[in-house]
């Protein structure tokens with residue numbers, strides 16, 4: 001993993017998009033490229049024009065490197081003090097504050113301390129790293145103001161596939177154990193199942209397992225998102241799975257690289273998740289995040305016929 005540092009300007013930023021998603025009104029990010037290196041990650045597409053990539057000689061769409069900003073907590077502390085109308089901050093929206101390169105500088109914990117030192121702020125943590133457990137002692141002191149979420153993308157049985165797609169994130173079982181510990185300590189917990197890839201975690205049995213697990217962790221809400229088909233992420237996933245001999249999973253991902261098949265996958269996933277949530281949780285607490293612009297009109301219509309739990313995003 002090639003390691004880069006880059007000083008960003010932002011501390012706590014307003015995020016209308018994450019507000020629409022029902023996640024948070026503000027965002028903190030701790031770098032430009034997350035070292036978990038998930039092959040489907042869409043951050044490279046979002047930040048593709050950032051000058052850091054050119055200056056550092058890296059492509060925003062390639063893998064094997066990270067870009068972290070160890071000075072983030074200072075700017076977060078400044079903004080947490082200055083902002084007149086504080087609210088919920090998501091830590092993070094584009095990178096992961098507990099990825100190895102961020103953990104090395106304790107950036108996640110230092111951002112938490114900076115935000116929670118000021119009144120009125122609350123934090124939604126989203127990570128794929130069980131290292132968050134190290135900070136549960138601090139979170140316990142502010143338990144009403146912090147929501148803990150460990151993104152789950154497969155069941156434990158599919159950990160071999162997850163290790164290919166999310167090479168430097170914690171094992172699925174480690175993430176689940178971290179959620180169990182959060183719940184056992186009485187921390188506020190939410191579910192994040194994102195992305196649920198075809199051939200990896202989209203079938204009814206796997207969705208049921210994941211929904212039941214986060215329900216058992218007393219999740220306040222469950223967010224679910226289909227994979228974003230834009231950019232080279234799906235191709236990278238397919239190629240890596242082929243390389244490691246997971247041909248069935250590679251074919252399932254290859255299929256949704258066309259708009260028509262992606263649109264069908266989203267309809268099926270929506271119905272599967274709704275059925276599972278109705279069976280095991282509370283449909284009022286489902287947030288199925290959906291950008292409809294790539295859906296075929298008939299598929300968008302099929303979802304609209306029963307869009308309980310669907311959060312429609314973007315322009316239609």
Ligand code: SF4
Pocket residue numbers: 034035036037038040041042043094095096099128166169
């Ligand atoms: S953990 Fe999130 S931000 Fe980090 S590489 Fe994976 S998808 Fe991207």
